[in-house]
Amino acid sequence: HLSGPLDVERLREALLTVAGRHETLRTRFEEHTTGPVQIVGDTPMIDITAQDLSHTADPASAATATADELARLPFDLETGPLMRVVVMRLRDDEHVLALSMHHIVSDGWSVGVLLKEIQAAYTGQDLPAPPVQYADYATWQRTWLTGDVLEEQLAYWQTALAGAPPALDLPTDHPRPATPTYRGAQLTDTLDTHAVTRLTHIAQDRGSTLFNVMQSVLAAVLARRAGQDDIVIGVPVANRSRIETEDLIGFFVNTLPLRTHITPTDTFHTLLDQVSRTSQEGLSHQDVPFERLAQHLVPDRDRSRNPLFQVMLAFQNAPATEQILGQARLTHLPTGDGTSKFDLMLITQEDTTGELSLTLEYSTDLFTEHTAHTILNDILRTCHAAAADPAQPLHELTALSETERELLLHTWNATDRNDTLTCVVERVREHAAHTPHAIAVTDDHQSLTYAQLAGRASRLTRELLTAGITPDDRVVYHGQRGTTALITLLGILGAGGAYVPLNLRAPHTRQADM
Structure with missing residues (x-):
């Protein structure tokens, strides 16, 4: 959101100037026989459009809808562009600037670099040429990360993740689909300044960080909800260890699968010490790209899950950018693209007041909004409990809330029934009589309504009775699963x-014995 006078044409020129400085913003990718190849053009590849929304009934809502739609638009890697910009005028001195970049050419840190350079170019400041381009870094990394260096890093992760559970088995509201749709939603809440200050002091006393505190809290909550004592959480790292990369736009971020062992009788202090050690060791071995690590450790993938971890913790700490563009003041407006990259992702960010914003992104394939609220409340409640007394054992820190206790002990156990339980065949027939056109069953080839299911089953029953089937006769079905x-x-x-x-996959002799 830009509040104040804005020269849209000057902003367009500033965007083009910045794009001309960074090869990643002039890049597309062609598919060759050896794989994708980066093609860097001579001119910026940015789609910049301007819209006047001042005539709409609700300009602010129209701008939000446009930004959300922009976030959901797919990119074509072969033709580009891989960055889209929409400048929306709400009134003379109020605009909304929506930016969408493909992750292949940018990361969270890059957004700060982009805004800083746009601000400088908009006001006519001279920007020094970048010392290197992203392709230079990629070439250096590929050359350096070989031989003994690569083997040592891979060996560390092989040992660190040996025996780790193949998946975090969180209870879900819906069956896990064989192929994720990546549909998702977000919920946001805030951890107050007092709790943040207290947790920061606890971390400092243990030689740790607030990030490690949040990682410890998340691991403890996940362990309680999943009933597992071995938790792997994915953590993104900026991976900009060389000073030449600090002011480059590109995808540098890497992901580390950090493992935590949970002992319910341990104190939060003990857990924090363990998490801090694991994080330090992981950061010293952060150079192996995650996709390379996954190929090495999980050669046979379960396509329904993310490999190595299913929950991510993102702690936003990219350098803050001065919130001004010429005479216009910038304010960040959150938006969503309706996706979820993982089962769950907790995004944390400190604001200028000292509060900690907590955003839980969740897969709607798996969880309802109510369950996501419960998980986020668990995290907040555990943060407050740890801030109040970090010497408490973990099983007390993550104890059930009164709402969950009521749900588990009373609501879910209210199983008294007034109706008579009949056999499943009669139940299906009754359902077909009341809702004949409702879908009863679906497979890869067809869907059947309750009327169709009950009708076909009844015809088969008549055929079997005609064939001489009597009660308790065994009838073999030799066919595929499905309707x-x-x-x-x-x-x-x-x-x-x-x-x-x-x-059907059993040996013929086994089938004959059956």
Whole structure:
């Protein structure tokens, strides 16, 4: 949000100037026989448009909707551009600037660099030429990260993650799809200044950081909710260890899978000490790209889950940029793209008042908004408990809230029934009579309504009875899983028979014995 006079044409020129300085903003990627190849053009590849929303009924809402739509637009890596900008006029002295960049050419740190240089170019300041370009860094990294250096780094992670659980098995509201859709949503809350100050002092007393405190809290909450004592959390790191990379726009960030062992009787102090050691060791071995690490440690992927970890903690600490553009004051407006990269991601960021903003991004494939609220509340409650007494054992810090206790002990246990439980075949027939057109079952090939399911099962029942099936006769089903298997099950049970499915992958001798 820009409050104050703005020269849109000068802003356009500033954007083009900055893009001309960084090869990543002049880049597209072509598919060659050996794989993708970076093509750097001579001119900036930025899509810049201006919109006048001042005539709309609600300019602010229209700007938010436009920004959200921009965030959801896909990029074409082969043709570009990989950066889009929309400047929206709400009124004479009020604009909204929406920026969308593909992650292949930028990261969170890059946004600060981009804004800083836009501000300088807008006011006509001379910018020194970048000492290197991203391609130079990539070439250096590929040359350096070989041989003994690479082997030592890979060996560390091989040892650090040996025996780690293949997945974090959090209870979910919906079955995990075989292929993630990456649809998601976000919830945001705030940790007050007093708690943040107290947690910061606790960290300093242990020679640690607020980031390690939040990592410890998240690990403890996940351990309690998943019922696991071995937790792996993904943590992004800026990976800009060389001074030449500090003012470059590009994708430098790397991800570290940091492992934490949870002992419920340990104190928060003990957990924080462990997390601090693990983080320091991981940071000293942060140079292996995560995708290389995943290829090395998880050659056989479960396509329904992210490899090595399913929950990420992002602690935003990129350098702050002066919030002014000429005579216009800048204010950050949060937006969302309706996606979730992982099962859960906790994004934390300190603001100027000393509060800590906590944003929980969650997969809507797996969790309802209510469950996401409960998880975020767990995190906040554990932060307050740790701030009040870090010498408490973890099982007390992460104890159930009164709301959850009521839900588990009373609401979920209210299982009294007034109706009579009948057999499943009768239940399906009753449902077909009341909601015949509702979808009952779906597989890769077709969907059946309750009327269709009940009708086909009844026809099979009649055929089996005609064939001489009597109660308790065993009837073998030799076929694929899917709608046909369910029709067969109901048809056999309706005739009084026992359903005996055969495993098509079993050896023929095993099937014959069955």
